[in-house]
Amino acid sequence: MTLSTDSAKDKPSFALAIATALGVGYAPRAPGTFGSLVGVITAMLTALFFLRPSSVRDLFSQQRLMESTLMDQHFLVPGADIHNAALIVPVVCAILLVLLLSLVGVWSAGKTAVFSGIEDPQYVVIDEVAGQHITLILPLIPVAMPHFAAHMDFSDYAIYSALSLLNWKYLLAGFVLFRLFDIWKPFPIRNLEKLPGGWGVMADDWLAGVYAAIFLKVALHFSLL
Secondary structure: OOOOHHHHHOOOHHHHHHHOOOOHHHOOOOHHHHHHHHHHHHHHHHHHHHHOOOOHHHHHOHHHHHHHHHHHOOEOEOOOOHHHEEOHHHHHHHHHHHHHHHHHHHHHHHHHHHHHOOOOOOOOOHHHHHHHHHHHHHHHOOOOOOOOOOEEOOHHHHHHHHHHOOOHHHHHHHHHHHHHHHHHOOOOHHHHOOOOHHHHHHHHHHHHHHHHHHHHHHHHHOOOO
């Protein structure tokens, strides 16, 4: 399709960059799968930001990553003490990350759909990125939470969560489960595609991510990963 000069001027380049995950969505085959892989990679980068390995060698040893984090005593930002952190901090950070991806996704997918004239363009993969994050992050949030403002030695839980996002078995299981539900689309996922604009593009992947997260949580509960 050849765009007119006016259409080219109105091209929402920033929205397209986000919606396609910086061009990943233009992959000639299986763009949704590549979008999910972007979600896996960005989740891993989030874990590395927390763990902050001091060398490349640390990446190949969970023990070294754990010891480095405990010795540094940082928690998310320099100066914060991992041994005396409020539970609300990491939980809110995880939720905000998913919300940011989701809301930016709604905006960018909506703009891209209007520009292309297609309700759900195949090259829009920000929905897979957000859905994959839901799959990987949701199972790591404690089901039974103590008081949010309570301070506690948070090192065990925080490091466990970060290391899970670097565990190839956990990442592979989350990736496969999300792709399964995203392709299968059990009830009521397909109904969510009828929502207007970017909401319809994103919502079905959100629910696919929730379904996958439930199965991943069960796998963690029974120590299958």
